[in-house]
Amino acid sequence: MNDFDTVVVAAVIVAPGARVLAAQRAEPPALAGGWEFPGGKVDPGESETAALVRECREELGVEVTVGEQVGGDWSLSEGYVLRVWLCSLASGVPEAREHLALRWLGPGEYFSVEWLGADLPVMKTVENLLLSRD
Numbered sequence: 001m002n003d004f005d006t007v008v009v010a011a012v013i014v015a016p017g018a019r020v021l022a023a024q025r026a027e028p029p030a031l032a033g034g035w036e037f038p039g040g041k042v043d044p045g046e047s048e049t050a051a052l053v054r055e056c057r058e059e060l061g062v063e064v065t066v067g068e069q070v071g072g073d074w075s076l077s078e079g080y081v082l083r084v085w086l087c088s089l090a091s092g093v094p095e096a097r098e099h100l101a102l103r104w105l106g107p108g109e110y111f112s113v114e115w116l117g118a119d120l121p122v123m124k125t126v127e128n129l130l131l132s133r134d
């Protein structure tokens, strides 16, 4: 990445049973229908973890606790970089306020949705992380 890249942060919300929350994008048309981890762009002057908490509040109506980072910089389109953290639910039940749908995926279901290109390798790394914990 370079200093001009926009950081997009994403939350892998993990629930008991090693379930992770996948969210289906509503827009733009090129990405609509694809599945991602909830998140969004970091605002100027905002910390990355604060952006993560804010995006989960706005998009899902939940409070999350931020845990360990998953990898480093994940490639996105030109000018963007994706950074990902494991999170847990502190309060609330996720609702699709900005997404088409939400789905909890358990082990064996992690690849049952059409992940966006950037998210597929993230899901693979998360699978390794979660399954090595058992």
Ligand SMILES: Nc1nc2c([nH]c(=O)n2[C@H]2C[C@H](O)[C@@H](COP(=O)(O)OP(=O)(O)OP(=O)(O)O)O2)c(=O)[nH]1
Binding pocket: 008, 009, 010, 031, 036, 037, 038, 039, 040, 041, 042, 076, 080, 082, 116, 117, 118, 119
């Ligand atoms: N949030 C999120 N965005 C992702 C993921 N994977 C991926 O390629 N992207 C792309 C889609 C978008 O082009 C960009 C994030 O934009 P966004 O629309 O979620 O950001 P935002 O909530 O801040 O929205 P805005 O500024 O456009 O209103 O990163 C992911 O897992 N989570």
